[in-house]
Amino acid sequence: MTLNRRLFMGAGAAAAATLKAPVLLAEGHGKPNVVVVGGGAGGATAARYLAKDSDGAINVTLIEPSRTYFTCFFSNLYIGGFKEIDDLGHNYGTLAAKYGINVVHDWAVDVDREAKTVSLAGGGSLPYDKLILSPGIDFIGGSVEGWDLSAQNAMPHAYKGGSQAELLRAQILNMPEGGTFAMVAPPNPFRCPPGPYERISMVAHALKASNPTAKIIVADPKEKFSKMALFQEGWANHYEGMIDWIGSDFGGGNVSVDPAAMTVSIDGEVTQVDACNVIPAMKAGRIAEMAGVTDGNWAPVNAADMSTKADPDVYVLGDASQQGDMPKSGFSANSQAKVCANAVRGALTGSRVFPAKFSNTCWSLIDTNDGVKVGATYEATEEKIAKVDGFISSTGESSDVRRATYEESEGWYAGITADMFS
């Protein structure tokens, strides 16, 4: 790792920007530095677009502890048996080799916004002119009584990529005949609004094949959820009698768990379970809080460029941001990253900055070839990212439409992962 001293000075930066030409571009030194924290849907995309489009005019450093990023998107399909875990893993080799991104496999542990540096767990710190944080989520301690991170092996959350999903699938496949699977669903706002319900569908799909008398209980602190009519229709069609969803009106929010005893208490009634997925309440990844750009659980941002309300040189993307109407999804994070990269590049090199446009589509698989989707487009207004237009699959669609929808989701997975990593 190189620890460049920060040679790029404020006055020079302003001059470069107004001249619309990167004048301070002597080899390596003096080039503006962008540090991106988090190599997921938001961070990998932002780093890739910045490096690709600036043709070497910006030093881009990406800080990410993992060498392989396992997508959360499609991890439910892995749980259902439609994907292998390796299908979900992606590495950073191309970002480094093809675009010259300095990929640092480490944790960012602090941000000094006065000195404009990011410090690393492995020691040392990196200077930045612009800092982009896309750390995803962390869980709010104590949000599910009886559960904390030390219980994540007994009762996995499987809400961050990789090994947690593997653990949950193994536990589901190991359930005794006729056993019980429970999910504690999260309160709003949380990452991937249809995620828990797609997961329930995939768990039901796996159990229907291996353990058809098994039962599924969902304790939900909400009254309704994303694509609810579509999921309920699908559950009735494919998994009749298997799934018991308990919403907040029936005490679904009054929950505690005992990971040692493998029990779940819902509105006072205690049930012995054989596998349990606890998805706690969420907040921005901790580094956003340490950088001092959060207000409450999330980091408020300006819609036009994703800069934080707290600091114009610090940007927050994806799940960690509080931006307005977009759901917390990989598609949203990727979309926000491209708007942000265009704005950051413009600010540092004087390149053209185009108006922000955002979009999102979330597909969910209910059963084999039964896909549904919901999507919308968004624009930047003064106060937030605001929804422009949207659509949702309808109940009662033909099986051809549902199959085409599923096939599209596969196309999208190939598209977004190429847009992040290739």
Added chain:
Amino acid sequence: MARLPILPAALAAICVAGAAWAEEIGDAEKGADLFSTCIGCHEVGAGARDRIGPHLNGIFGRRAAAHDGYPYSRSMQRAGDDGLTWTFETLDAYIENPRALVSKTRMSFRGLKDPRDRADILAYLRDFSDNPSDVPEAEPTARATDHDLDPAILAIQGDPEYGEYLSSECLTCHLPDGGAEGIPSITRWPVEDFVVAMHAYKRKLRPHPVMQMMAGRLNDEEIAALAAYFRDLD
């Protein structure tokens, strides 16, 4: 009518194909109707031009990716270099499931499952292959569906730099290398076809909720910019 295949490759193909060629391969008249599934992308007949796909005159006996001036995918070029030649069998396999034969082909076509339909289309196409210097004149050229888009819209010169920025939104789903895995390829299309397709979504003439929404908020200049950018994307 004299039937003299001019290419040695075609001769070879006929010998290899053997029995299938001795008989009628299918009903060319039915094939003319069934060609409607191809016509959005391919022209055939006198004066046929390359559109989203290459024109298909003289396809029998030709190597894959051998038509000059058409921007084939790398995958198709590789198949041609490896010796893939269009015979009844290879064409039949390609239109049954394009990606099974040419894994990353830019042809976004789901495939025709019915062997009878495929045989009929191929019988029809063979009429435009037997003697390329004498492509049937009487047949009206099968062309992409007409449109009523204002010529002023088609005349707009797109700004490719703006197109590049706008394209980033499309590349969450569409692959930049022209691959088509559940979502069609949109690279290297003629500008006119691209603009017509986008306006058809925008005006909700083409069904599809995602694309109607995406196209719905693009103005004429933005569509032109995207068409210009994707035309040259390689």
